[in-house]
Amino acid sequence: MAKLPIHIWPDPVLSTRADEVKVFDDALRTMVGDMFETMADARGIGLAANQVGILQRVLIVDLDPENDAAGDPELAEQLKEWGYEKPMVLINAEITSSHGKITWEEGCLSVPGVTEKVDRAESVTVKACDEFGKPFTLEAHGLFAVCIQHELDHLNGRVFVEYLSKLKRDLIKRRMIKAKAEHTVNETQTVSI
Ligand code: NI
Numbered sequence: 001m002a003k004l005p006i007h008i009w010p011d012p013v014l015s016t017r018a019d020e021v022k023v024f025d026d027a028l029r030t031m032v033g034d035m036f037e038t039m040a041d042a043r044g045i046g047l048a049a050n051q052v053g054i055l056q057r058v059l060i061v062d063l064d065p066e067n068d069a070a071g072d073p074e075l076a077e078q079l080k081e082w083g084y085e086k087p088m089v090l091i092n093a094e095i096t097s098s099h100g101k102i103t104w105e106e107g108c109l110s111v112p113g114v115t116e117k118v119d120r121a122e123s124v125t126v127k128a129c130d131e132f133g134k135p136f137t138l139e140a141h142g143l144f145a146v147c148i149q150h151e152l153d154h155l156n157g158r159v160f161v162e163y164l165s166k167l168k169r170d171l172i173k174r175r176m177i178k179a180k181a182e183h184t185v186n187e188t189q190t191v192s193i
Pocket of ligand 1: 107108109110150154
């Protein structure tokens with residue numbers, strides 16, 4: 001496995017719609033492995049392929065990157081309530097229904113150091129394929145649902161700051177461009193998807 005560079009907004013690859021995966025081969029599975037390594041290294045809980053410069057409809061989720069639930073029954077119960085069981089890959093994912101509303105303070109590995117409140121559906125039903133092309137359906141709630149919606153936005157060329165006011169968005173954009181130019185992109189933050 002190899003760690004991949006994470007693209008920082010407003011990189012154009014983050015504003016481009018990713019293509020459907022048609023071939024489920026070893027190259028795809030290697031890429032998924034690389035994405036998991038990249039996400040773990042960056043301490044993220046979700047990652048979409050275009051964040052590492054690959055325009056394919058692949059997203060991964062790991063809501064418990066430090067394996068804390070093993071020694072924390074409350075966290076284990078929370079993850080279960082959200083419908084989350086284990087790290088997973090969703091390929092060609094589509095939301096088939098969504099319900100309710102939840103506001104979450106979101107962060108993003110492609111917009112380091114920034115968190116902002118975003119409204120999302122509280123629950124989503126998703127159909128997707130695994131890395132072998134096997135289809136499955138899942139129901140996600142809470143942070144699990146937020147994470148899937150955030151990553152699907154990425155694959156559709158949308159970053160969470162685009163939900164903010166133009167003023168806020170432009171301020172963040174300037175900060176990112178400046179940080180990139182100065183090579184001072186802040187890579188330490190808690191929850192980033
Ligand atoms: Ni993100």
